[in-house]
């Protein structure tokens with residue numbers, strides 16, 4: 382059963398193609414990461430899924446209902462898009478109470494969501510005294526009020542310091558463990574990769590990857606990093622390995638990195654021993670998601686950051 386299904390979803394803004402022919406299916410339950418550099422169409426996709434803007438062409442379903450009729454599913458969806466509007470002089474609790482009243486929800490929900498986002502104890506303070514991380518948690522609490530099946534969070538870690546990012550990640554994992562589907566967008570894969578079960582990667586309006594994180598990891602380059610007992614033997618070791626057909630590179634730390642999986646360690650050892658070389662260390666290394674994307678698309682997280690800086694520069698100039 383899928384939580385979201387799209388077919389040829391496309392959105393233009395005048396000359397700009399924000400999203401082009403997006404066809405995907407997302408599973409229910411777990412944390413789904415929506416990743417792409419700034420301007421790649423993440424917010425456009427989220428806004429279409431929430432019925433805030435219409436597609437130029439193509440179709441999509443959320444919780445088995447068409448996005449052309451958002452009234453049929455929006456009461457089962459919680460969302461945090463851009464900065465949520467709270468009354469700064471009022472407490473977190475009072476803000477949530479008025480939202481609950483507006484939506485006809487029982488006051489008991491306020492207590493429950495304050496617990497979930499761990500704001501009990503700070504709930505009586507005016508929101509204007511909250512840190513950015515606390516405001517994000519309050520935003521997530523507001524999105525959770527209707528007890529939604531699906532939670533969509535647009536860049537909830539944006540602007541947070543490392544401890545704030547870790548907190549939000551933990552919260553997302555807890556929400557998914559409780560049986561919800563959580564879709565979380567980010568322009569930085571590294572910020573969310575550890576918490577996602579499933580990834581959708583878009584770049585400049587086009588889908589690059591849609592699938593389980595585990596499938597991606599199996600594509601990771603496996604390597605074994607080895608070091609000779611005596612550094613002076615490194616060149617001879619490289620020559621021995623290369624002569625045996627192994628692909629070998631130097632690492633910046635002075636070790637040798639061999640394209641081999643963890644079961645081939647004994648073969649490497651034998652090869653070294655033939656040349657009278659003793660190995661000091663042997664460490665299997667698996668590529669990160671970032672490296673996989675680098676190989677798939679020629680761009681990694683560094684480039685995402687670079688794209689962000691370039692966009693900021695364009696705005697300034």
Ligand SMILES: Nc1ncnc2c1ncn2[C@@H]1O[C@H](COP(=O)(O)OP(=O)(O)OP(=O)(O)O)[C@@H](O)[C@H]1O
Nearest residue numbers: 394397399417418419420421422423424425426568
């Ligand atoms: N209302 C709009 N009018 C004109 N162009 C728009 C509008 N909304 C989005 N765009 C353009 O569509 C493209 C995709 O933007 P979108 O905000 O969806 O990307 P994003 O991946 O969410 O980026 P960010 O991480 O910066 O939020 C960009 O080129 C953007 O300038």
